[in-house]
Amino acid sequence: MASAIPSSMSRLRLGLTCLSIALNALCAGGVLTFPLMSPALAERMKFTQPQLTSIVLAGMVGQYPAAPLIGKLVDYYGPWLCSLIASVLFASTFGLSAWIYASTPQDIDHPNSLSFNVLAVCFGLAGLAQASSLFSSLFAATKNFPSHIGIVSAASMVMYGLSPIFLSFFANIFTDPNSGLDLTNYLTFLALVGGTVNLFGACVLTVPGGHAVLETTDGELEASIDETTSLLSGPRKHDEEVNVIAVKEPDEPSLADLLRDPYFWVLFVFMSLTIGCAEMVQSNIGSITLSLFPVSSAVSGISTEAAIATQVRLFAIANTLSRLLSGTLADILSPVARYLPSGIYCFTKKQRFSRVLFLTSSAAILVFSFAWTVVAVRTQRALWVLSIGAGLVNGSIFIIVPGILSSLWGIQNLGRNFGVLILSPLLGTPAFSLLYSYIAESHTDGGICKGIHCWQLTFWINVGCGIVALVLSWLMWSRWRDRV
Template sequence: MPPSLRKLRLGFTCLSIVLNALCAGGVLTFPLMSPALATRMKFTQPQLTSIVLAGIVGQYPAAPLIGKLVDYYGPWLCSLIASVLFTSTFSLSAWTYALTPQGLDHPSSLSFGILVTCFCLAGLAQACSFFSLLFAATKNFPSLIGIASGTSMVMFGLSPLFLSFFATNIFTDSQSGLDLAHYLTFLALVGGTVNLFGACVLTVPDSHVVLETIDEASQASIDETTSLLSGPRKCDGEVHVIAVREPDEVSLADLIKDPYFWILFVFMSLTVGCTEMVQSNIGTITLSLPPVSSAVSEVLPEVTIATQVRLFAIANTVSRLLSGTFADILSPVARYLPSGMYCFTKKQRLSRVLFLSFSAVVLTFSFAWTEVAVRTQRAIWVLSIGAGLVNGSVFNIVPGILSSIWGIQNLGRNFGVLVLSPLLGTPLFSLLYSYVAASHTDSGICEGVHCWRLTFWVNAGCAIIALALSLLLWSRWKDRV
């Protein structure tokens, strides 16, 4: 292929990656939809939680299969699947909402079942879109794989922020609030069109081109490390190269038998489960609190909720950028040198595991602060930002830990198993929140701090347990990562 045509194709691929990332998070804007669903369709808090939980949990079970499809057929197929699912699920959701008559006394079980199914499949579509853009980025830029994957995840994290602007500025009326039917139709059209474009242009280079690129990068690395070994540089009087134990390249069966893997799994279940519970229910958490004054009460609830959604998205994005940068500077991942030595080529100033400990501390503080100090909608920002920071940081730090302890050869497999942990934590914490809230109201959205007081005390206790687990991992792995 001529170089000019190859660059054009790469340009379209990059454009598709950006568009897919920004438009994939429609499910994550559910907090903006929940007031309309509660008002018109009379859904209870457990029903609202079940709908959004279906959307979040729907991403995880098929992740290994989606990854295999991307590896075997390429990212275009998953983008095509995402296009079909986004179009059909959000269109059916809009149709179901539009046909619901005003003035219902009780929620329709049929409508509830349709929305649960639609959001579960929309979560699957989100996973397909994410895998297609992530692997298209990493396989087109193999010598910059860290930057490519990190940038893709950051843009994906901005998706709720991007879509919420459309929801509040285009589809929200000052009198009637969010026009949910038209907003869902918008998500169907945008998600379907963007991913259909991805199905046409998302390609990866031929294998021989990738190998040539990797060989060039590897040769540059060899030259650098050879120079380093022939004349060790010093930093603060200490040699950069510090030999460490080589990662354990274990089978899946051996990984499952490792008790420390399950400690990390439980840590992920507790921390990510808590943050995803906050993310999916921040709308009703906000509405449970009174405005700060009569002047603020004129602000539409959708606008207040949109602010919290944006704060979570911004904090999530910032934490992915900063945690990765600081981890690479303070906690370098060990490398395998041509001499046969597995070592740190930079001075390790802080164990990477302590970043997990810091995340647990932030989460504990966020829940404790909410319990003690949050009594109006204005103060809820601490919870949104704290949960966003922890969610982004944990997901960003874990891959480096996995590669250092169990090797990079099976990193995808190991991360795929570990990422199933939210399937345990997220439903448990979300259902706890929904049933505690439901126990304090007969219908509609619960109001008052009693709606979530017990839930957040339990969450704070679980965050403290997660902190203890991270310190246990640090005592075991502090010399390796």
């Protein structure tokens, strides 16, 4: 009876941990719903396109600078601390943003520079909160279930991918058919939900003591033996006669050694180009959609916000499905190597092709999506190709990269290595977003740019960058195809 009580408490604690993992990921994407906010900010606060882009860019880029530090905090102190940081930041940044918007008079003629600067800082810190919330969810999952790292990391990332869809449905509650989104109440909602959910995570997100050990069950070992002995002649008599496909063990490099690896930088540049282009679409899909509206329709709050919400959801759905499908297919077709009880580091299942080819397919989708948009898209309804394509690229790359990192450079410092690598969009996202905003601004005398010339040149440049990413993926495949 006494032993049953600790067992019940352990199950309860694990259940609360799983609930918090899901909630932290599902409620993390408030910044990603900015396209729903931009019409209200443009109408009431009179922000220009570069100002709107700068605010959302601050939120997108704010995720990345502190990522290595967040990864270290998770590795050393546990995910609860990152959840606490996210709670404080979400509550304060979205709460202050709501107050600034509500206190702005409705009859101003030009934007207030102080309000713009404060909102940019708030969204930058909200981006940091988003990263902290995601890291607390992702690494609480992987450290609590180390033997199922692929499944649980995919589940956490899928929840994160669903976040904009989840929050956009709540935005509908605060939307009036005539006046549009009540941004004050929506921002207040984001502050309360983000703060409360992550405070709950700070109380319950724990990891088992000691170092995580990947275990291989007898059934898995037998399965791996069957996989690797199919080419051997004659019956199997003893386990010691069985051959396995041994691969090079992960290097577990120091940070300095990691940064000296030239192929780490090839992966870094690849992610900067691909994620940068995809996040440029994500952060500016509102103005891209408006550019294809007839001027007479742009004043309709219903059609404008419905069109933008549709594109936001298409991106999020594609992002989510790509995380789920890419993670599942990668585990089936490109399993990562692992240690057997004998100490041999090998593939326990047949590897049909390298995980790097998932990166290659993402770059190819990126090239097609931008080229198709430039050549064929002339109406708002046809934008689904761009939204879905960018969502597929963003989701697939983020779910494939952790497996590549753990295979090449080990799992012990996975949080640190992943944190360093996702600094890459810190270069690509602002570069492509600012390029888009200034080209669009050059084709208008004020307000929202109209017509395909707002983004045509930017998207052709993105096509070229996608081709460069294809070349980089071939270099990585040539180097790593036997290991990942």
